[in-house]
Amino acid sequence: xxxxxxxxxxxxxxxxxxxxxDGLTSMLxxxxxxxxARAMLRAAVVKAERATGxxxxxxVLQQLExxxxxLILPSQREEALAAIRSLxxxxxxxxxxxxxxxxxxxxxxxxxxxxxxxLNYTRMLAREACSLVGVRxxxxxxxxxxxxxxxxxxxxxxxxxxxxxxxxTDKEQxxxxxxxxxxxxxxxxxxxxxxxxxxTGLGRGLMGVRNLADEFDIQTGSDGTTVRIAFRYS
Amino acid sequence: xxxxxxxxxxxxxxxxxxxxxxDVGDDDADDLxxxxxxxxxxxxCFGVLVxxxxxxxxxxxxxxxxxxxxxxxxxxxxxxxxxxxxxEIAMTLETMGIQLRGIQTEATxxxxxxxxxxxxxxxxxxxxxxxxxxxLLAGDSGPAARTSFETKRDRxx
Numbered sequence: 001x002x003x004x005x006x007x008x009x010x011x012x013x014x015x016x017x018x019x020x021x022d023g024l025t026s027m028l029x030x031x032x033x034x035x036x037a038r039a040m041l042r043a044a045v046v047k048a049e050r051a052t053g054x055x056x057x058x059x060v061l062q063q064l065e066x067x068x069x070x071l072i073l074p075s076q077r078e079e080a081l082a083a084i085r086s087l088x089x090x091x092x093x094x095x096x097x098x099x100x101x102x103x104x105x106x107x108x109x110x111x112x113x114x115x116x117x118x119l120n121y122t123r124m125l126a127r128e129a130c131s132l133v134g135v136r137x138x139x140x141x142x143x144x145x146x147x148x149x150x151x152x153x154x155x156x157x158x159x160x161x162x163x164x165x166x167x168x169t170d171k172e173q174x175x176x177x178x179x180x181x182x183x184x185x186x187x188x189x190x191x192x193x194x195x196x197x198x199x200t201g202l203g204r205g206l207m208g209v210r211n212l213a214d215e216f217d218i219q220t221g222s223d224g225t226t227v228r229i230a231f232r233y234s
Numbered sequence: 235x236x237x238x239x240x241x242x243x244x245x246x247x248x249x250x251x252x253x254x255x256x257d258v259g260d261d262d263a264d265d266l267x268x269x270x271x272x273x274x275x276x277x278x279c280f281g282v283l284v285x286x287x288x289x290x291x292x293x294x295x296x297x298x299x300x301x302x303x304x305x306x307x308x309x310x311x312x313x314x315x316x317x318x319x320x321x322e323i324a325m326t327l328e329t330m331g332i333q334l335r336g337i338q339t340e341a342t343x344x345x346x347x348x349x350x351x352x353x354x355x356x357x358x359x360x361x362x363x364x365x366x367x368x369x370l371l372a373g374d375s376g377p378a379a380r381t382s383f384e385t386k387r388d389r390x391x
Contacts, residue, residue, distance in 0.1 A: 116260040123257060123291060138322040141291065145326050148293040152260075194331070205294045208330030 020045075020057060021087065028064075031072045031080045040067055061088055109165040113154045122151040122163050129165045129174050133233045142212045143174060143231050149205040150178035150227055158182030158225075172234040173214075181224040188220055241266045243273050249281035249350055250274065250312075251343075255288030263299040270303060274312045281350040282307050285343050287318030297332050304337045314338070317346035 020041075028037035041060075044067060048059035064084050072080045109129065111122040126147040130140040147163060154161035161180030168175055190196040191206050206227075210216045213229035220226075241262060244251040250273055252266065270282055284300065286292065304314035316339045327334070340346040347353070 120257050120259055127290075138325050141322040141326045142329070144291050145293050145330070148291055148295075152293070152295055204330065204332055208294055208332060211329050211331060212326065 020055070020060060024060075024087065027083050027087070030083070031068075031076050036071060040064060040071055043067060058088065061085075111151070111163045111165075113151045113161050113163055114159055116152065116155045118155060119148060119151050123148050125163070125165055126176070129167060129176075130233075133167055133172075133174065135174070135231075135233045139231070139233070143176070146209045146212045146229060146231075147176055147178075149209050150176070150229075153205060154178060154180050154182075168230075171230075171232075173230045173232055175228065175230045177226065177228045179224065179226040184220040184222050184225055185218075188218070192218075241269045243269055245273075245277055245279075246283070246347075247352065248279055249283055249347075249352070250277070250279045251283045251285065253285045253288065257290050258296055260295065263296055267299060267303045267306070271306055271310065274307055274310050280312050282312055282314040283343065283346045283350070284314065284316050285318045285346070286316060286323070287320065287343075289320075289323065292319070292323045292327065294330065294332055297327065297334060301334060301337060313350070315340055315346040315349055317341070317343045 024041060025034075025037055028040055031037075032040065041064070044060045044063035045055045047063045048055045051063075052059045061084055065081060068077060068080050068084065109125045111118065111125050113119070113122060123144050126144045127140065130136070130143050135143065151163050154163070158180040159182075161178065161182070164177040164179070166175040166177070167173075185191060185206075187196055192210065194204065194207050206218070209227070209229060214232050215228075215230035217228045218225070242253055244253070250270060252270060254266070258266075273279065274282065282303075284303075289296075300314075300316065307314045314337060316334070316337055318341075319339065338349065340349055344354075
């Protein structure tokens, strides 16, 4: 199997481009299926070209490092990263720094919310996120209550969605993203101004979340709703 | 009465003590309303004391469940009092703009009991208590009986 760099002769190669070693595919095949290995490599070449203008070996390996976080099983990830890094032509500290900076961005907990019994697990993840960064008391209560409101909206009105938890150590924020592919909120203005009252006596949930969170952003439309909230923990 | 294991209702004279604790799920909340209302009717309670000291999170849904419970209980002639709300929960509800209108809230369970007319009677004088017991045992009343008791005790000494 030829590597994908030779399959793309259309792009003029620059001085940074170098033929990728044949061992790349077989190295990846140790961790994923041959089909996935080829796909990973092809995607890495395309991304490297987009990012740096040429599919240099270093750029391709960097892309492979990033995609290995998603495609390779957690148990094998360490070994795979070591294998990828061993192919780097020169061990440059800059690359290491970049890799370690980007890696935590993938670290997130996700709770799938379908029904109201999923709320307990979602709230538990919120509590875990708080305890991870030492947030307690009123601050933790705000996070958990806001998550509870967002997850309940998904369970009640859509029936399928996700709540993602991320910790941004640079900005010192707990970031929570609640997303669904539901019909959207048609009367968002009423909901956010407090003029809406639901049948169950709620209707203050989203407004309450906006008041609780340090940052609040909502995007809603016929293809779904995404609410992103952030709480500072410094 | 099945599947009500998660809701505890403790009969307390003519009242019902309902301690909530941990993560109160939506199913638990629904069970709570139906169980409490049934117990009000069955046990002829006139008061419902909901203690929130062990609750982890109180969101707008649980608040609305409690408000509905209070309203329905009032229709059945029972008064509902919430007690023991932790400061961080109270601050969160305040920030959210949730007001528990129509529900009486008290700081502690003792205050809630007092609002139902249940108070602690302090035993200040053990001797006078003994006198009362003896009086009741004797089946007498009034100053005459008191005198007779004292006489008996004096004789004993």
